[in-house]
Amino acid sequence: MARSDSGESVLERIVRILEAFTPEAPALTVSAVAERAGLPLATASRLVADLVAHGLLVRDDERRVRVGTRLWELASRASPTLSLRESAMPVLEDLHRGVGHHAQLGVLDGEEVLFVERLSADGAVVNFTRIAARLPLHASSSGLVLLAFGSTVLQERVLARPLRRFTSNTVTSPTELRALLAGIRERGVVICPGHLHPEATGIAVPVRDASGRVLAAVSVIVPNDGDAPRAVPALTEAARRIGARLRSH
Amino acid sequence: MARSDSGESVLERIVRILEAFTPEAPALTVSAVAERAGLPLATASRLVADLVAHGLLVRDDERRVRVGTRLWELASRASPTLSLRESAMPVLEDLHRGVGHHAQLGVLDGEEVLFVERLSADGAVVNFTRIAARLPLHASSSGLVLLAFGSTVLQERVLARPLRRFTSNTVTSPTELRALLAGIRERGVVICPGHLHPEATGIAVPVRDASGRVLAAVSVIVPNDGDAPRAVPALTEAARRIGARLRSH
Structure with a gap:
């Protein structure tokens, strides 16, 4: 060139x-x-x-x-992001209708989570996510899921770096982060009360392809008020449906 | 360069x-x-x-x-398309929930309609629209709305060209098209039964900014079964709400 x-x-x-x-x-x-x-x-x-x-x-x-x-047109019309998003959208709409606030879909890109879709209700709780915006893996619920199911090379790289603190609840100790990631792999869900903002709780679960590989994280952001765990069943069901739709497309 | x-x-x-x-x-x-x-x-x-x-x-x-x-990220994160879409999305979700099938948002780009958002239900009627895809102005309900409220220069250019026929219902005569555009300006809505596909009816209305300028068209695609006009009130209300949200953002 x-x-x-x-x-x-x-x-x-x-x-x-x-x-x-x-x-x-x-x-x-x-x-x-x-x-x-x-x-x-x-x-x-x-x-x-x-x-x-x-x-x-x-x-x-x-x-x-x-x-x-x-x-935007050239970048979008043949984008893998758009086909993922199209498979997920009817499910994400149902999830958003059921849980309210924000429902979103994120993928691992480099060492961050990149959000490919977000549905937000008027008056919903604070949310740092925007479509085509990124968040650090260690601080967001979607990022933690993608990190937990990511390669050990990725995990070691992230753990070796200083981890930015957003609130007093952000997990910034490598030891605690390792334990959190192990828990996510075991339970298939993470609940992050106030990790990014004191008023918001992020909850995320993995979306898997036919071979069980994690392709994305689906998450909701709800108020940090103790009721957050009630969203888990709807979220798990949404991830299952998105995975099934991806496999059938 | x-x-x-x-x-x-x-x-x-x-x-x-x-x-x-x-x-x-x-x-x-x-x-x-x-x-x-x-x-x-x-x-x-x-x-x-x-x-x-x-x-x-x-x-x-x-x-x-x-x-x-x-x-996709570079093209999307600062795109005017994305901000229009973010203003419209909660309204488009309500519209989609109420009417079903497909709800979409299109803008005029060059001499075509470019779709910036589409919500589709599983099992919905056939639809040629995809996000970041285009349709000719004379053949789609969204395109007809954008053409009706477009400049006379645009209208004359489109009318001077051969107009592609998709079905026996596609309006391809310049005289009929002029009458159709006048009707859209008068009534603020267009209903297109089978114009693009025999089984589908497109219905579109304009979205206006504070000065009354048409920024986009919001539309639904429903079965071509005579029930289509029942979607008009929900569509008109959605366009009003999207316009109000754009003005307040």
Whole structure:
């Protein structure tokens, strides 16, 4: 691939430009794009203009730049994420209707959980998850399930690192985390009262394919009020149904 | 941007590679990518390798290439499509629960309707819509609503072209189409029995922002059995609620 004087490929710079846009900063001036992407303004301007010409980025009325619908379309229409999500959706709707608050589906991506779907009720309890957003494995219920059933290489890597504390309930001791993971493997569920936010409890279970391999975690976020465990049977049943649908698709 | 001997930019070729992946062909050999993208095999191989190195594409167990989760994440997390979808989702869930079958949200993109969300029940009537898929404006209920409230330039362009017939009910005469669009503007709803498939009826209404501008169409697909019009009040109420939520966000 063509390289700039710095030896960096065009694709590398395009990726850094796309990475500049986040849920918190979905619309950026070209200067902000250049700054966030660590590119000279002239380079960023030229690449942004090319991306806009192809519809991958769009300019809004205030001359700020945003992710274009065309990029979303190209990334979504053949995405494995979308087929997982389509198999899971009717079940996730039933789960959300039964439990309320938030129902979500996450997959392991690198060393984080990436959320591919979330259904939220109005007035639901606080939730850090958003679609296409990530959370650390050790701190979220979905992440803990994916970590518990992940490879030992992954577990050792995560356990070897400093584990960020979000609340006084976040499990940050490697010893405690090992015990928690063993419990998840034994019971097939994790309940995390206040691990990420004092007011919320995350509950997650694994979704398995025909060979028993864990493909995803399905979870609900409910108030941290002692009633949370009552959601477990509905969650377990949802995971079973999603697994069955994935196998039949 | 760096250009090949043919004068084509790297970005141009990347876009053509991404366009090769569709819901019908989500996994492709590198040769198939080259063929679909109209690129020499060596060029396609090199670009695919670069895209894989950045996680935008991934190779599966059979050495076929797929859209990567990373591309979906970058395209989704700051996408205007996702914020529209998040505002609409609780309402779309209620609509789907009430009417059953399929409930969906579409936006005008170019001269087609692009579906940003779809909720489908198991055993629901046939539906050509998928998330991130497109339909022609003249043949789908959502498309007709977006066309009716679109610019006259758009309307004249669509009316000037041959209009594809999907069933004997598809409106393909410009005169009839003009009358249909006038009726939609007057009544704020369109009912399309069998326009795309003999067994299905699409019903769509516009979603408006604070200034009355039409931002999207919300629609349901139900059996073509005469009962379809009973879904209209629920649909109209859903569009009103989605509009109110968009304004308050």
